[in-house]
Amino acid sequence: MSDRVAGKLLVAMPGIGDPRFDHSVIMMWAHDAEHALGVIVNKPKTSVSVGDVLDHLGLDAGADIGGRTVLDGGPVRPDRGFVLHTEDFAAGDATHHVAPGIRLTATREILEAVASEKAPERFVLALGCSSWGAGQLEDELKRNAWLVVDPNDAIVFDDSHDDKWTRAIKSLGFEPAQLMSEMGRA
DSSP states (O other), X not given: OTTSSTTSEEEEOTTOSOGGXXXXXXXXXXXXXXXXXXXXXXXXXXXXXXXXXXXXXXXXXXXXXXXXXXXXXXSEEEEEEEEEEOTTOOOGXXXXXXXXXXXXXXXXXXXXXXXXXXXXXXXXXXXXXXXXXXXXXXXXXXXTOEEEEOOOHHHHHOSOGGGHHHHXXXXXXXXXXXXXXXXXXX
């Protein structure tokens, strides 16, 4: 099952059973036999802005960048920044190809670019990420805890966080109301 969901969006099913992931949309950037990693793209942190993060690092951002929302990328490493961005920025081996048109960089270099005129055309900054150990995500997928959806730039990059979950489900051709609120039991 190597790379099954790398480069895809994971969309939490109703009744997932973990409040940290309720209605989450996660851009997956790694998935192999050992682990899976992703960044939640629809849960804004209300207490911190991009300007706050950059200021903490001694970087100055203009008002247009500084006022942008920071996302809660997941419960793992909440002190670390993960930036999903367009292909117009690269930091060598530190930049990971996620999906066509989407990259991920988690270094100070991307934050310096965001604070300067070298910022990628589109980006989202998340604090923390979501992580699964060997076989854990595969088990959750077998239990139908997640839908797997092709990525969409608008879902990943736009600021309309409240409806990203709904839009991701609709991209599969059905309405969220059609989903069962409890996963099946045999």
